Amino acid sequence: xxxxxxxxxxxxxxxxxxxxxxxxxKYVFSTDHKVxxxxxxxxxxxxxxxxxxxxxxxxxxxxxxxxxxxxxGLVTPQIYNQMVTNHGTIMIFxxxxxxLIAAFGxxxxxxxxxxxxxxxxxxxxxxxxxxxxxxxxxxASFFVPNGGFGGAWTSYPPLASNPIxxxxxxGAPMWLAAVALEFVAFLLGGINFITTLMNARAPGMKMxxxxxxxxxxxxxxxxxxxxxxxxxxxxxxxxxxxxxxxGFFDPARGGDPLLWEHLFWFFGHPEVYVVLLPAMGIVAxxxxxxxxxxxxxxxxxxxxxVATGVLSFxxxxxxxxxxxxxxxxxxxxxxxxxxxxVPITEMSFVYIGTLYGASIQLSTPMLFAIAFxxxxxxxxxxxxxLGASGADIYFHDTYFVLAHFHYTFVPIAVIxxxxxxxxxxxxxxxxxxxxxWGRIHFWGTAVPFNxxxxxxxxxxxxxxxxxxxxHLNFPDLARxxxxxxxxxxxxxxxxxxxxxxxxxxxxxxxxxRGKKAPANPWNANTFEWVAASPPxxxxxxxxxxxxxxxxxxxxxxxxxxxxxxxxxxxxx
Amino acid sequence: MSQAADAHHGHLNSAGEHGPHHxxxxxxxxxxxxxxxxxxxxxxxxxxxxxxxxxxAFGIAVVKALIVAAFFMHLxxxxxxxxxxxxxxxxxxxxxxxxxxxxxxxYDGSHWTKPTSYLYTEEFKKAFSGGEExxxxxxxxxxxKALPNVPYGETESHxxxxxxxxxxxGLPAAEPRHGT
Numbered sequence: 001x002x003x004x005x006x007x008x009x010x011x012x013x014x015x016x017x018x019x020x021x022x023x024x025x026k027y028v029f030s031t032d033h034k035v036x037x038x039x040x041x042x043x044x045x046x047x048x049x050x051x052x053x054x055x056x057x058x059x060x061x062x063x064x065x066x067x068x069x070x071x072x073g074l075v076t077p078q079i080y081n082q083m084v085t086n087h088g089t090i091m092i093f094x095x096x097x098x099x100l101i102a103a104f105g106x107x108x109x110x111x112x113x114x115x116x117x118x119x120x121x122x123x124x125x126x127x128x129x130x131x132x133x134x135x136x137x138x139x140a141s142f143f144v145p146n147g148g149f150g151g152a153w154t155s156y157p158p159l160a161s162n163p164i165x166x167x168x169x170x171g172a173p174m175w176l177a178a179v180a181l182e183f184v185a186f187l188l189g190g191i192n193f194i195t196t197l198m199n200a201r202a203p204g205m206k207m208x209x210x211x212x213x214x215x216x217x218x219x220x221x222x223x224x225x226x227x228x229x230x231x232x233x234x235x236x237x238x239x240x241x242x243x244x245x246x247g248f249f250d251p252a253r254g255g256d257p258l259l260w261e262h263l264f265w266f267f268g269h270p271e272v273y274v275v276l277l278p279a280m281g282i283v284a285x286x287x288x289x290x291x292x293x294x295x296x297x298x299x300x301x302x303x304x305x306v307a308t309g310v311l312s313f314x315x316x317x318x319x320x321x322x323x324x325x326x327x328x329x330x331x332x333x334x335x336x337x338x339x340x341x342v343p344i345t346e347m348s349f350v351y352i353g354t355l356y357g358a359s360i361q362l363s364t365p366m367l368f369a370i371a372f373x374x375x376x377x378x379x380x381x382x383x384x385x386l387g388a389s390g391a392d393i394y395f396h397d398t399y400f401v402l403a404h405f406h407y408t409f410v411p412i413a414v415i416x417x418x419x420x421x422x423x424x425x426x427x428x429x430x431x432x433x434x435x436x437w438g439r440i441h442f443w444g445t446a447v448p449f450n451x452x453x454x455x456x457x458x459x460x461x462x463x464x465x466x467x468x469x470x471h472l473n474f475p476d477l478a479r480x481x482x483x484x485x486x487x488x489x490x491x492x493x494x495x496x497x498x499x500x501x502x503x504x505x506x507x508x509x510x511x512x513r514g515k516k517a518p519a520n521p522w523n524a525n526t527f528e529w530v531a532a533s534p535p536x537x538x539x540x541x542x543x544x545x546x547x548x549x550x551x552x553x554x555x556x557x558x559x560x561x562x563x564x565x566x567x568x569x570x571x572x
Numbered sequence: 573m574s575q576a577a578d579a580h581h582g583h584l585n586s587a588g589e590h591g592p593h594h595x596x597x598x599x600x601x602x603x604x605x606x607x608x609x610x611x612x613x614x615x616x617x618x619x620x621x622x623x624x625x626x627x628x629a630f631g632i633a634v635v636k637a638l639i640v641a642a643f644f645m646h647l648x649x650x651x652x653x654x655x656x657x658x659x660x661x662x663x664x665x666x667x668x669x670x671x672x673x674x675x676x677x678x679y680d681g682s683h684w685t686k687p688t689s690y691l692y693t694e695e696f697k698k699a700f701s702g703g704e705e706x707x708x709x710x711x712x713x714x715x716x717k718a719l720p721n722v723p724y725g726e727t728e729s730h731x732x733x734x735x736x737x738x739x740x741x742g743l744p745a746a747e748p749r750h751g752t
Contacts, residue, residue, distance in 0.1 A: 222657065256676055258675045326675055333671075
């Protein structure tokens with residue numbers, strides 16, 4: 001380690017003059033992309049645990065209404081709203097995005113394109129600091145008078161815009177400010193990712209030689225950059241409505257609540273693909289390595305990702321079919337919504353095509369990657385019903401919608417993230433995670449996950465509304481079978497949460513005591529496996545040169561079944 | 573590059589890799605060009621010709637925005653994809669407007685009304701113009717006292733104030749939709 005580090009410092013002495021870094025320089029004000037990536041990862045996972053605990057509280061209320069929740073206490077309607085709102089907000093903005101885009105993006109992009117760091121390391125540092133501040137602000141909003149915001153993660157006015165309605169005069173503006181700051185952080189990070197990919201690739205790495213996960217994170221960053229502007233403008237207006245008494249969105253003051261819905265969902269729907277694409281990229285990397293086969297149709301995957309990104313800007317109003325939008329617009333948005341399933345389906349077929357005829361190794365990351373495709377498929381197919389404006393009138397805001405988007409988001413933010421963590425853990429810490437416990441964790445995650453959400457499709461079709469505090473107040477919903485399935489779903493959640501303990505123990509134990517891993521434990525082709533494990537400051541001893549695409553596995557006539565990108569072709 | 577540019581920027585940049593480094597006078601020239609365009613965009617609408625007003629006001633604004641983006645924001649020395657991204661974002665703005673306008677730009681339709689918005693818009697128009705007789709008005713004549721002070725949820729109380737043909741709910745009758 002030390003010899004590597006000092007050799008590397010000599011190599012890049014012009015930017016990094018200092019040798020002995022103090023703790024503060026190394027961890028608090030570090031500009032190293034790997035440290036920032038891990039900080040994003042740890043903060044994101046911590047917030048994810050908070051979001052999961054919130055789901056525990058309100059799922060217990062759903063299954064056993066009126067009973068005190070063990071370890072929490074009695075859930076009042078106000079607390080229930082806060083929990084649901086902040087579960088959604090945290091899981092999307094403080095867990096899925098930081099882990100999938102910021103953590104994997106920061107850690108992987110410079111390593112996978114063969115450079116020593118991001119092109120704007122200080123901007124990167126600022127991005128994380130703003131993100132951390134926004135997370136602290138969100139958590140602080142629980143402890144102000146009247147508690148945190150409870151108007152759902154979409155924050156629709158007039159409920160959100162007027163403290164008389166939402167009863168959280170401090171919680172609501174703090175929530176909104178935290179969300180806006182979080183967007184600023186990701187905007188800074190995204191600009192960094194795009195610029196780094198375009199300017200700092202290893203010599204010889206052409207556009208079609210870039211690993212898919214890097215492409216996906218960068219396309220997601222472009223989508224985020226293009227879509228977030230309206231929402232930041234909208235957030236400023238909503239903030240004025242809440243604090244200064246303006247009437248942008250409050251109909252009682254002449255405003256238009258539909259305008260907020262448009263501003264929100266113009267961002268909100270591309271956001272779905274902002275988190276989906278990096279997950280697709282992670283799965284592509286894991287699939288090819290453990291299938292020992294070239295990614296089927298690299299260019300198709302890339303261009304369908306671009307097509308998905310473009311189409312994702314044309315579908316936002318399908319969230320508003322029953323909100324009173326112009327019915328003629330509903331026709332247009334139904335068509336575009338159904339159209340966007342085409343590129344995503346194509347991508348799924350390409351992944352299945354990659355598995356066809358492959359010599360598959362069912363390692364832990366591979367299990368998670370395959371589970372991603374299977375589970376995401378259910379999420380996608382149930383979306384077809386909701387995308388059709390006629391069916392959506394019935395399904396809108398029921399648990400069917402909730403089950404549908406959890407079948408998309410959980411594979412993205414949980415299953416694909418686990419695939420990525422098990423796969424890149426040896427690179428991050430130089431040690432393997434325990435494989436047996438990894439498999440146990442896999443089955444304990446993938447099976448109870450279905451147990452949570454398949455019953456919710458059913459209760460949703462029976463009429464359970466997602467904003468209801470206590471279904472037993474409605475005679476039609478107090479039926480025995482519905483009560484059973486709600487309890488079934490909650491118990492499945494408890495099982496799934498319990499199995500995550502295995503992951504955390506495995507993660508932290510392996511970090512210090514796990515089996516030592518070599519630099520390239522999976523026999524993979526991409527550049528990050530050329531660097532030492534864990535990579536030193538500056539990443540590579542000598543910056544690599546790219547000779548071929550990232551997925552040259554089992555090439556006929558080549559001596560081994562993998563052919564790293566930095567290995568020159570043998571002279572003939 | 574030139575001495576002036578290095579002196580101006582204070583720190584030495586590895587010039588050449590990031591395109592040419594221009595002297596300050598280069599930017600002053602572009603600023604002067606922008607001033608000339610500004611004069612044209614003010615003088616054009618004064619002539620009173622409708623087409624000329626549109627071209628000089630909006631056409632020149634577009635040209636000025638492009639000049640600022642190209643020279644001050646250095647898009648002229650960036651890679652082509654930055655331009656493409658900028659144009660894609662502008663397209664997104666247009667699309668967002670098109671998708672939203674149908675809902676937000678109107679306050680009544682065949683089957684729905686937004687009485688408060690309607691009242692506000694009408695009252696604001698009256699307060700702003702100070703009646704029908706005045707033609708040349710500007711922001712100085714704006715009388716904030718003439719604005720209605722609608723308390724939450726009490727829009728009904730204003731139907732008496734509405735000077736338009738009220739139909740009970742303070743709005744002109746919505747046209748019934750004919751045919752399909």
